[in-house]
Amino acid sequence: MAFEPVETAPSDPETRSGVDRRLFMRGVAASAAVALPALAGRASAHACCRVCWVDVKPNCCPNAIVPDDEVILIAAGWPHFDPEKVKFIPTKGSVDAGFDGCQSFQNPRYDRDCRGIRELLAERDGRFARPESWAVLDMNGDGTPDTIFTVRVADLELEPDDAHLILAGHDAEGDCSVIGIDAVDVRTDG
Numbered sequence: 001m002a003f004e005p006v007e008t009a010p011s012d013p014e015t016r017s018g019v020d021r022r023l024f025m026r027g028v029a030a031s032a033a034v035a036l037p038a039l040a041g042r043a044s045a046h047a048c049c050r051v052c053w054v055d056v057k058p059n060c061c062p063n064a065i066v067p068d069d070e071v072i073l074i075a076a077g078w079p080h081f082d083p084e085k086v087k088f089i090p091t092k093g094s095v096d097a098g099f100d101g102c103q104s105f106q107n108p109r110y111d112r113d114c115r116g117i118r119e120l121l122a123e124r125d126g127r128f129a130r131p132e133s134w135a136v137l138d139m140n141g142d143g144t145p146d147t148i149f150t151v152r153v154a155d156l157e158l159e160p161d162d163a164h165l166i167l168a169g170h171d172a173e174g175d176c177s178v179i180g181i182d183a184v185d186v187r188t189d190g
Contacts, residue, residue: 047175049114052078054167054180055103058139058148062185063165069153071132076167078178079136079145085170087128088151090162090184091120103182117179121166128168129155158186 055075056063065072074088131149139146156165167180 048177049118050078050171050176050178051114051117052076052167052178052180053103054165054182055139056165056182056184063183064185064187065153065156065158066187067153067158071150071152074131074149074151074165074167074182075139076147076149076169076180077139077144078169078171078180079147080172081134081147081178082170082172083131083134086131086134086149087168088131088149088156089121089124089128089166089168090156090158091124091164091166092159092161093120093123093163114177114179117166117181120164120181121168121179124166127157129157158184160186160188162186 053076057065057072058075129151132152134147134149136145136147138144139148162184164181165184167178169178170176171178
């Protein structure tokens with residue numbers, strides 16, 4: 001099953017994903033004023049980070065993945081990815097950004113934070129997969145476009161003790177990193 005890229009344009013230039021851009025920019029400016037000393041010498045991609053929901057294998061829980069599977073679908077609550085910069089990274093262990101159970105595109109949770117997910121990313125071992133294809137559509141009927149990716153399971157190089165799959169990407173409309181996380185259950189027994 002392959003998806004073709006679909007370009008979407010928001011109906012109101014002041015609104016992106018239901019967030020008033022002026023309000024968002026005010027928050028970014030206030031955060032930057034506090035964080036600038038700490039950010040000196042760091043890449044600008046770390047200055048702005050957005051968390052989106054990620055649902056591995058939509059409509060499934062647990063998110064059981066058999067390494068012999070060909071592809072899996074992964075939905076993300078963000079429509080403006082630069083697809084060339086999206087990676088799906090398997091990780092082990094627990095983190096405050098992690099959670100019990102599965103994320104659901106039908107009732108997404110936004111209680112993750114960039115710092116917690118980045119702490120988990122700091123422990124990654126170099127494995128990742130890029131999307132094979134992607135499409136922009138409204139997954140959950142909330143009127144806001146989302147993105148659905150197909151990913152080759154073999155490219156993930158999953159290991160039995162992997163506990164999370166992290167989406168690490170970049171916003172196509174700005175200089176923000178966009179990250180999200182969902183739980184996975186790697187099954188070796190088929």
